[in-house]
Amino acid sequence: MVLYLGIETSCDDTAVALMENEKCLANEIITQDSSMFGGVVPEYASREHMDVLPKLIDSILIRNNVTLHDLSFIAATQGPGLLGSVMVGVQYAKSLAWSLNIPWIGIHHLEGHAIIAKWNSSLEFPFGILLVSGGHTCIILANELSKYEILGSSMDDAVGEMFDKVGRCMGFPNPAGPYMEEYAKKSKSAIEFTIPLKNDDSMNFSFSGLKTAAIRFWDQSDKSEQTKSDICMGLQKTVAKSLESRLENVWKSYNIKSWVFAGGVASNLYIREKITNLCEQNGKNIFIPEPKLCRDNGLMIAYTGYLYYKKGIVSQYNESAIANYKIDHIKFK
Known part of the structure; x- marks a missing residue:
């Protein structure tokens, strides 16, 4: 059994998914209200992620009777996106994974959008x-x-x-x-x-x-x-x-x-x-993908991370967020 988290914070949605192998146990999104600004404000978005992300993860784990020590790895969006927002997710995933002595896997945001179409489908490369x-x-x-x-x-x-x-x-x-x-x-x-x-x-x-x-x-x-x-x-x-x-x-x-x-x-x-x-x-x-999986979500990051994990591909702890991350430049060291 492989239990793992997927974290998505590339813009102003704080999204987390918990999966067991290919089964989704939770996929939750908290959307920031930026209407007062007329659009997304990067500084505000990153601060909201810092406040919301730990609480959302704790809530999901508690409701599914899972502890952090049950996790096999943590996947997070590494880019592209708003640098401050992506950094929050990457740093939290890396720190948490390091403290648990488990891998973290940095996922390209666009790859996540594409790969979620493979989940529970016959799609092949x-x-x-x-x-x-x-x-x-x-x-x-x-x-x-x-x-x-x-x-x-x-x-x-x-x-x-x-x-x-x-x-x-x-x-x-x-x-x-x-x-x-x-x-x-x-x-x-x-x-x-x-x-x-x-x-x-x-x-x-x-x-x-x-x-x-x-x-x-x-x-x-x-x-x-x-x-x-x-x-x-x-x-x-x-x-x-x-x-x-x-x-x-x-x-x-x-x-x-x-x-x-x-x-x-x-x-x-x-x-x-x-x-x-x-x-x-x-x-x-x-x-x-079904409409709710077309928007930014943690499930697309978690599932893409799972496919990498099964191949034995993980990220290094010294890797950072990449705001302008090209999908044709994905590299794992």
Whole structure:
């Protein structure tokens, strides 16, 4: 029996999971309220992690009748993310593991998002990844654990970042994505926005122009609730079409049979349905984590750590948090 913790603190969510082999015993998230600031404040986020993380771990262990001495290893997000936030999780995991004389395993945040799709599924390497979140929008080829190749990425804003910036202008709390998804359901006539890089054959993305167009449309509109809904639906449709076009460009050069759609934006039911339909129409196997596992969570970090642990791969105690950690630069000493 292998009992272990997964800690995720890359941004403003404090997330911890407790697992026994491949069974999830707990997966809990405490989200900070940053609405008073209009967005995430790094210093505030890291201080909240310092306060919340020990209490959350203690609570999970007590409710599952487990002690720290029962643990085999501790996994934590090593990056990328807000440096202060990532440091809290890494330092806590390393210190706790060292005191217990057990390994700690530093996990790449994006790898965690992708690998959780393997949990309780038939997904096997190699596979393609369409990862769309608040901080990243990219297409990645996963050859094996820790071996990734970036095929395309956003040249400016990530999709989730674009949603947040537009949503803030329209008065939505942060993160705006879930609220905008609900508003889109009330749309009567979606606003038609230009699809970014429409005639471009590359695998890269761009969403800053779409962001600017949506904000300008809102500023010049009647600012009614209906207009707000129509903008939200228009953004969803345009993002979906942009993602579809990039996948189609990839498929012209890469014969990748299995695909993962991951990241916080993958929880958007409209967009995930469009990506699912596109993959199925093109004979691709599509794997999408359930919506609650698309957002940042401790389970994705724990399970990825477990796969490394089974291979005998662990991190050194002198390794540190890496704010700008590239997924094609994962190395274990």
